Amino acid sequence: MNKRDDTLQWFDKARFGLFVHFGLYSMLGRGEWVMNRENICPDEYRKLADKFRPDKFDADFICSLAAGAGMKYIVFTTMHHDGFRLYDTSLSDFCSVKTSAKRDFTAEVIAAARKHDLKIGLYHSLNNWFDKPDAVDALEDKGKYNTFIDNTFNCIRELLTKYSPVDILWYDGGWPFNSEGWQGIKMNELALSIQPQIIFNGRNGLPGDFGTPESHMTAPSPWRRWEACMTMNDSWGYNKGDSNWKSVKTMIKMLATAASGRGNLLLNIGPAGDGSIPEESVKRLTRVGEWMKINSEAIFTDEIFDYDMYTRGKGRSEWTNHGPFTASGNNLYLLGIKWMGSEYTLAGLESKVKKVSILGSQQEFKFTLQDNVLKVSGLPEEPPDRECTVLKMECESPPMIYRTGGMRVPRAPHPHYDPWPSDIKK
Numbered sequence: 001m002n003k004r005d006d007t008l009q010w011f012d013k014a015r016f017g018l019f020v021h022f023g024l025y026s027m028l029g030r031g032e033w034v035m036n037r038e039n040i041c042p043d044e045y046r047k048l049a050d051k052f053r054p055d056k057f058d059a060d061f062i063c064s065l066a067a068g069a070g071m072k073y074i075v076f077t078t079m080h081h082d083g084f085r086l087y088d089t090s091l092s093d094f095c096s097v098k099t100s101a102k103r104d105f106t107a108e109v110i111a112a113a114r115k116h117d118l119k120i121g122l123y124h125s126l127n128n129w130f131d132k133p134d135a136v137d138a139l140e141d142k143g144k145y146n147t148f149i150d151n152t153f154n155c156i157r158e159l160l161t162k163y164s165p166v167d168i169l170w171y172d173g174g175w176p177f178n179s180e181g182w183q184g185i186k187m188n189e190l191a192l193s194i195q196p197q198i199i200f201n202g203r204n205g206l207p208g209d210f211g212t213p214e215s216h217m218t219a220p221s222p223w224r225r226w227e228a229c230m231t232m233n234d235s236w237g238y239n240k241g242d243s244n245w246k247s248v249k250t251m252i253k254m255l256a257t258a259a260s261g262r263g264n265l266l267l268n269i270g271p272a273g274d275g276s277i278p279e280e281s282v283k284r285l286t287r288v289g290e291w292m293k294i295n296s297e298a299i300f301t302d303e304i305f306d307y308d309m310y311t312r313g314k315g316r317s318e319w320t321n322h323g324p325f326t327a328s329g330n331n332l333y334l335l336g337i338k339w340m341g342s343e344y345t346l347a348g349l350e351s352k353v354k355k356v357s358i359l360g361s362q363q364e365f366k367f368t369l370q371d372n373v374l375k376v377s378g379l380p381e382e383p384p385d386r387e388c389t390v391l392k393m394e395c396e397s398p399p400m401i402y403r404t405g406g407m408r409v410p411r412a413p414h415p416h417y418d419p420w421p422s423d424i425k426k
Contacts, residue, residue, distance in 0.1 A: 004209070007197055007199060008199060008209060008210075008225065010072075010119060010167070011119075011168075011199060011209070011210065011225065011227075011264070012225065012262075012302075013072075013300065013302070014072040014073055014119065014264050015072065015255070015258060015259060015264055015265070015299055015300055016069070016070055016071045016072060016255060016258075016264065016265055016267070016292075016299070017066075017071050017072060017073040017074060017075060017119075017121070017227070017264060017265070017266045017267070018062070018065075018066040018069075018071050018073075018074045018075070018118075018266070018267060018268075018269065019074075019075050019123075019229055019236075019266045019267060019268035019269070020062065020074065020075070020076045020077060020109070020268070020269055020270075020271070021077050021080070021236040021237045021238075021268060021269075021270045022054075022057070022076075022077055022086065022105070022237075022238075022270070022271045022275075023077060023079075023080050023082060023084050023086065023237065024045070024048040024049060024052055024082060024084045025080065025082060025237045025238075026054075026237055026238040026270065026271060026272055026273045027048055027051065027052060027273030028048070028273070029238050029239060029240035029241075029272070029273065030239060030240075030241075031235050031236065031237045031238075031239045032077075032080050032081070032082075032236050032237030032270075033081070033237075034237075035081070035082045035129055035130075036081065036129060042083075042129070042130045045082065045130065046094065046130075049084065049094065049096075049099035049100065049101075050099060050100050051100065052096065052099060052100055052101050052273075053100050053101055054101065054271070054273065054274050054275030055274065055275060056272075056274045056275040056276040057103075057105065057108075057271060057274075057275025057276075058275070059105070059108035059109045059111070059112035059113075060112045060115065060116075061277070062074075062109070062112065062269075062271075062277065063109070063112040063113050063115065063116040063118055064112075064116055065277070065282065065285050065286070066116070066118060066285075067116040067117065067118060068285070068286065068289040069285040069286070069288045069289040069292065070288070070289055070292030070293075070296055070299070071118065071267075072118065072119060073113075073118050073119035073120065073121060073167065073168070074109065074113050074118050074119075074120060074121065075121030075122075075123050075168060075170050075266060076105075076106060076109045076120075076121070076122065076123060077123045078106045078122050078123060078124050078159060079123075079124050079125055079128075079155070080123075080125050080172075080173075080237075081125045081127050081128065081129055081172075081173045082128075082129055082130055083125075083128040083129055083130025083131050084096070084130065086104075086105040086106050087104050087105065087106035087107065087159070087162070087163075088104050088107075088162075089155075089158060090158065091151070091154055091155060091158060092131065094130060094131075106122070106163060107163070110163055110166065119167040119168070120166040120167050120168070121166070121167060121168030121169075121170050122159060122160075122163065122166055122168065122169055122170060123170040123172060124155065124156065124159055124169065124170070124171065124172075125172050125173035126152055126171060126172070126173045126174060126182060126203075126204060127173030127174070127175050127176075128151075128152075128173070131151060133145075133147055133148045134148070135148065135175060135176055135177075136176075139176055149182075149183060152182075152187075153183075153186075153187065153190060156169070156187065156190060156191060157190060157194065160191060160194040160195050160198070161194055164194070164195055165195055165197060165198075166195065166198065167197070167198065167199065168198065168199055168200065168201075169191050169198050169199075169200040169201075170200070170201055170203075171200060171201055171202075171203040171204045171208075172203050173203075174203050174204060174205060177205065178205045179204060179205025179206045180205070181205070182204045182205050184204040184205045184206040185206065187204055188200060188204070188206065188208075201227070207224070209225060210224070210225035210226055210227050210264075211224055211225070211226040211227070212226070212227055212228075212229055212266075213226060213227075213228045213229075214228075214229050215229075215230060215231070216228065217230070217254055217257040217258065217261075217265075219261035219262070219263055219304075219306070223261075223262070223304065225263070226261070226263040226264070227263060227264040227265075227266050228254070228257075228258060228263060228264070228265055228266065229266040229268065230254060230265060230266070230267055230268065231246075231268045231270075232245060232246055232251075232267060232268060232269060232280070232281050232284060233245045233246065233280075235270060236268055236270060237270045238270040238271060238272045238273065238278070239270070240272075243280075245280045245284065246284075248284055248287045248288060248291070248387045249337050249387050249388060251267065251284065251288055252288065252291060252335065252337065252387060252388045253323070253324060253335070253337060253388075254267075255288075255299050256298070256299065256323070256324040256325075256326055256335045257324060258299075259298070259299045259300070259301050259305075259326045260301075260304065260305045260306050260317060260324060260325065260326050260327075261304060261306055262301075262302070262303060262304045267285075269281045269285075287387070291385065291387055291388065294359055294360035294385070295335075295359050295360070295385075295388070295390045297328075297333070297359060297390075297392075298326050298333035298335060298359065298390045298392070299326070301326050301327060301328035301333075302328060303327060303328060305317045305325060305326055305327040305399075307319070307416070308416060309416060309417050309418070309422035309424065310415060310416060310417070310418075310419075310420070310421055310422060311415065311416055312402065312416050313416075315416075316398070316399065316400045316401065317401055318348060318401040318402065318403055320334065320346075321338065321340075322334060322336050322337070322338045322339070322340050322344075323335040323336050323337035323338060323388065324337075325401070327398070327399050329398065330351075330394060330395045330396065330397060330398055330399070331392060331393070331394055331395070331399070332349075332351070332392070332393040332394075332395060332399035332401075333359075333390055333391070333392055333393075334346075334390065334391040334393070335388050335390055336383060336388060336389045336390065336391055337387075337388045339382070339383035339389060340379070341379070341381055342377065342378065342379045342380065342381045343375065343376065343377050343379065344374075344375070344376040344379060344391065345373065345374065345375050345376075346373070346374040346376075346401070347372065347373045347374075347403060348372055348373075348401045348402050348403040348409075349369065349372055349373070349374045349393075349399070349400075349401050350372055350400040350401065350402060351395040351396065351397050351398070351399045351400055352369065352395060352396040352397070353367060353369050353374060353393050353394070353395055353396075354394045354395065354396055355393075355394040356376050356391065356392070356393050356394075357391075357392050357394075358379075358384060358389060358390065358391060358392070359389075359390040359392055360384070360385075360390075361384070365377065365378050365379055366378050374393070376391070379391075404416060404417065405417050405418070
């Protein structure tokens with residue numbers, strides 16, 4: 001293991017984190033891109049800062065909610081694309097400390113995260129619609145480009161110097177430059193020169209330490225460290241018109257997908273303009289936390305347990321009618337989102353089984369295993385957990401499941417499922 005891998009060990013095991021999108025845009029309740037989408041000029045947008053007094057923003061409550069949900073880290077938007085800093089800065093007066101709020105929200109979140117033993121990520125947008133010259137100016141004029149890049153580097157330098165140590169620098173807002181335009185190598189070297197332990201994503205055009213699939217739970221191929229950033233409804237910043245909340249079952253399934261792909265789930269909340277957390281977010285995170293207290297064993301796994309639709313490859317898992325699988329060591333877990341009733345059958349299990357139980361219970365269930373078909377009987381007719389009951393199968397070796405599109409596995413070479421690249425989303 002090299003030194004960088006050692007630095008990333010905590011990220012490899014984290015599995016679950018909280019993303020917080022908060023800023024002036026939260027007051028308008030139309031999402032974090034409202035300044036751009038509605039073409040609000042900087043002078044008009046600045047007036048929001050004179051009314052920004054989010055008295056209900058409680059960093060301790062947010063971090064306790066995250067820790068209670070089983071999360072291991074938090075990523076906080078210190079500055080989004082609108083250019084408003086939620087910290088004290090010597091580079092601008094457009095910040096929460098020098099306007100009506102008179103608060104350093106970044107410092108508050110960092111202090112609360114440390115109290116609740118959460119790793120700390122600082123989101124900072126590279127693009128900035130407020131400061132001049134902006135990215136459009138930088139595209140059009142070489143001299144303004146140099147000033148713009150200098151300003152971007154100065155922001156990163158100040159942020160990482162002021163708040164040290166932290167664990168993640170979360171780049172975003174990569175429009176309109178590639179890594180060369182952002183001077184990504186130099187940017188990462190700057191970050192590491194200030195905080196050698198810091199890790200960063202790939203949104204300055206370079207691969208970074210981990211990938212960040214957004215709004216989908218797809219592990220990179222070929223595999224590399226990854227973190228899926230997902231919303232709880234359909235919005236990042238507070239959107240008062242968005243009531244399309246994901247169910248707790250959906251969130252558990254996302255966690256299982258992250259676990260089976262050896263990645264992390266970064267789940268977002270968007271506080272309202274007064275700083276309060278939408279009640280639907282609170283209820284869901286609280287319920288996920290209750291579930292995690294019993295079932296986290298099936299989530300904090302340390303190996304890939306997935307399958308390939310086209311070839312068998314190195315995949316060890318399969319799809320099922322009842323919910324996703326995860327695995328750790330010799331243990332196989334079925335996350336029973338669609339409970340099967342009193343009997344469960346798993347065909348294609350190529351591992352001998354020693355014991356079958358339900359997480360959170362000491363009861364063992366009778367089973368037979370013949371010709372790679374596991375049959376479990378005596379299960380409760382109704383699921384003990386209404387969201388997701390986890391069935392644990394302790395095997396004699398690392399579990400392996402294999403079925404195909406035929407009624408038996410051919411002895412001849414064959415495709416796993418359809419013999420062309422699949423357009424089915426797993």
